[in-house]
Amino acid sequence: MAGYPTGVAYPATHQPRIAPAHLAAVAWLAGAGHPAIDRPYRFCELGSGTGFTTNLLAAANPFAEFHAVDFNPAHVAEGRRLAEAGALPNVRHHALDFAAARAALPDLDFVALHGVWTWVDDAARRDVLAFLAERLRPGGLVYVSYTARPGMDGVAALRGAMAAAGLLADDRPPPERLARLAGWLARLRAAQPEFAEGDPTLAAYVEALPAMDEAGALHDLLAPDWRAEFHGSVRAAMATAGLDWVGDADLAMNLPGAGLPPAQAALLAAGGGEAVKDLLLRRAFRRDVYRRPGPAAATPLRWFRKDGGAGEPTAEVVAAGGAVPLVAAPSPPAGLPRLSPFNRTTLELGIGREDARIVAGTTIGGGVVLDRTTAYLLSAVAAAGPGGGARMMACRLAAEGRGISAGGRTVTDPAGLEHLIAPRIAQFEATDLPRLRRLGAVA
Numbered sequence: 001m002a003g004y005p006t007g008v009a010y011p012a013t014h015q016p017r018i019a020p021a022h023l024a025a026v027a028w029l030a031g032a033g034h035p036a037i038d039r040p041y042r043f044c045e046l047g048s049g050t051g052f053t054t055n056l057l058a059a060a061n062p063f064a065e066f067h068a069v070d071f072n073p074a075h076v077a078e079g080r081r082l083a084e085a086g087a088l089p090n091v092r093h094h095a096l097d098f099a100a101a102r103a104a105l106p107d108l109d110f111v112a113l114h115g116v117w118t119w120v121d122d123a124a125r126r127d128v129l130a131f132l133a134e135r136l137r138p139g140g141l142v143y144v145s146y147t148a149r150p151g152m153d154g155v156a157a158l159r160g161a162m163a164a165a166g167l168l169a170d171d172r173p174p175p176e177r178l179a180r181l182a183g184w185l186a187r188l189r190a191a192q193p194e195f196a197e198g199d200p201t202l203a204a205y206v207e208a209l210p211a212m213d214e215a216g217a218l219h220d221l222l223a224p225d226w227r228a229e230f231h232g233s234v235r236a237a238m239a240t241a242g243l244d245w246v247g248d249a250d251l252a253m254n255l256p257g258a259g260l261p262p263a264q265a266a267l268l269a270a271g272g273g274e275a276v277k278d279l280l281l282r283r284a285f286r287r288d289v290y291r292r293p294g295p296a297a298a299t300p301l302r303w304f305r306k307d308g309g310a311g312e313p314t315a316e317v318v319a320a321g322g323a324v325p326l327v328a329a330p331s332p333p334a335g336l337p338r339l340s341p342f343n344r345t346t347l348e349l350g351i352g353r354e355d356a357r358i359v360a361g362t363t364i365g366g367g368v369v370l371d372r373t374t375a376y377l378l379s380a381v382a383a384a385g386p387g388g389g390a391r392m393m394a395c396r397l398a399a400e401g402r403g404i405s406a407g408g409r410t411v412t413d414p415a416g417l418e419h420l421i422a423p424r425i426a427q428f429e430a431t432d433l434p435r436l437r438r439l440g441a442v443a
């Protein structure tokens with residue numbers, strides 16, 4: 001059977017939970033050590049796709065060194081293009097498989113694999129484990145995500161049936177494969193309309209599959225080695241590389257009770273750990289953090305508190321996203337807002353289904369997600385200089401043929417647009433801009 005698909009490129013994604021600052025927060029919640037995140041360290045993403053997240057992290061942590069590894073040359077070329085456009089001297093994109101990367105890369109403090117473990121074959125998994133065993137420094141952290149059992153058991157059964165029906169391992173062109181799959185699913189639903197009842201994950205998959213785009217389908221359920229796994233078996237695999245489980249990258253899962261109703265939380269407290277949690281929650285996807293025993297950062301984390309408060313936050317505040325680790329002090333605002341070359345570039349890139357704009361925040365060492373309007377306002381204010389933001393944004397909207405609805409009509413002419421945009425620019429400068437400066441997205 002063919003291996004991991006390389007013929008169709010995977011779309012760029014933003015994975016905020018692989019950021020070293022986020023991994024440090026997971027370790028902090030677990031009371032475990034982590035490498036320092038406010039001074040030089042080395043990070044590697046294995047199976048980085050187009051490398052968007054690693055590039056973003058390099059921009060957000062300019063004092064640290066970043067590596068992205070992927071064996072698809074088209075992915076690596078895209079990662080290098082963005083690194084060049086963003087003028088990032090501290091990132092390298094390697095067109096290597098995991099085995100070759102083990103010999104080529106230096107020792108590392110953080111390694112992340114998102115969307116990889118579930119989809120690669122046994123040989124690639126062994127290569128990943130050998131990489132981690134050899135390249136991760138003592139005290140280093142690893143992020144690994146995967147489709148989880150028992151939450152994915154229904155989907156695994158569906159996939160097993162599709163494989164047995166000869167729908168997965170075939171050499172037809174992808175559009176034909178997808179059409180056959182959609183046809184078979186339609187027959188299945190017609191023959192047994194309730195087959196996904198009681199399993200919301202399976203029901204959602206059955207709904208989504210026929211509409212999935214080619215790249216999504218080929219890299220996901222149609223990848224030949226796709227499988228779902230129990231936390232315990234991934235944990236056992238990581239133990240062979242000398243790694244201990246630290247916690248869950250979905251922060252709230254680390255709080256006692258994990259948000260479960262009282263009777264379930266009490267059952268969980270009585271024992272059984274992640275296996276009981278997964279049985280109760282039936283999550284389809286897990287993101288776990290592991291650690292190689294060893295030295296930890298000597299100084300405690302500093303925090304960026306969204307409420308503006310000082311001091312160490314509570315675990316509940318961190319788990320709710322109300323405070324994130326601080327990696328660098330914000331520079332004092334000086335005159336006009338300035339965007340880094342990376343942020344100027346990514347303000348124009350729509351990432352993900354909502355077409356979000358994601359810029360690097362150097363204070364928090366990670367991404368800052370903006371909606372399209374905020375991205376336009378920021379671009380205009382940064383490019384236009386004092387007082388010129390409204391005119392610049394109006395000209396851009398008019399040139400792109402976009403309008404703004406006001407008083408029951410759509411305004412599209414530059415003068416009318418400028419009139420409507422001026423108060424929004426003023427509001428942006430008073431509220432969003434200071435916040436973006438505090439996050440280190442704008443200097």
Ligand SMILES: C[S@@+](CC[C@H](N)C(=O)[O-])C[C@H]1O[C@@H](n2cnc3c(N)ncnc32)[C@H](O)[C@@H]1O
Pocket residue numbers: 004010011012013014015046047048049050069070071072075096097098099113114115116119120124219
């Ligand atoms: C589903 S994509 C995930 C990409 C990225 N981490 C993300 O979350 O957007 C998996 C990636 O792993 C890469 N990959 C799979 N097997 C590999 C191997 N043996 N060596 C290097 N890269 C591999 C693929 O080319 C693909 O880009």
